[in-house]
Amino acid sequence: MSKSCRICREAGRPDSELTSKAETYLYRESGLPNVVLVGVLVRRCPTCGHHEFVLPRVTELHRTITDAICASQAIMNGAEVRLSWTQDGWRLGDAAA
Numbered sequence: 144m145s146k147s148c149r150i151c152r153e154a155g156r157p158d159s160e161l162t163s164k165a166e167t168y169l170y171r172e173s174g175l176p177n178v179v180l181v182g183v184l185v186r187r188c189p190t191c192g193h194h195e196f197v198l199p200r201v202t203e204l205h206r207t208i209t210d211a212i213c214a215s216q217a218i219m220n221g222a223e224v225r226l227s228w229t230q231d232g233w234r235l236g237d238a239a240a
C-alpha cells in the first residue's frame with residue numbers, strides 16, 4: 144500500500160476503487176519460487192499498482208503445499224524446508240523419518 148495514494152488509503156471502505164478479480168497468481172509470499180495459485184481473488188489499485196490477495200484458508204493452503212512437497216520424490220531445498228518448518232505440528236525430525 145502506498146501511503147500517498149488516495150485509493151490505497153481508502154481501501155476497505157465500501158466505495159473503494161480497488162478492482163477485484165480472480166487471477167492466476169505466482170505466490171512468491173510462500174517463500175517458494177514456483178507456487179502458482181489459480182483463481183485467487185486479487186485486489187489491485189489502478190493508480191499505484193499495489194495489490195493484495197485474499198486467502199481465506201491460508202493455513203490449509205500451506206499444509207497442502209507442504210504435503211505436496213513431502214509427497215514428491217525430490218530432496219527438499221532450503222525454501223521448502225523453511226515452509227514445512229512453519230506448519231503446525233511439523234518438526235525437522237519428521238523429515239528424517
Ligand SMILES: [Zn+2]
Nearest residue numbers: 148151188191
Ligand atoms: Zn494505490
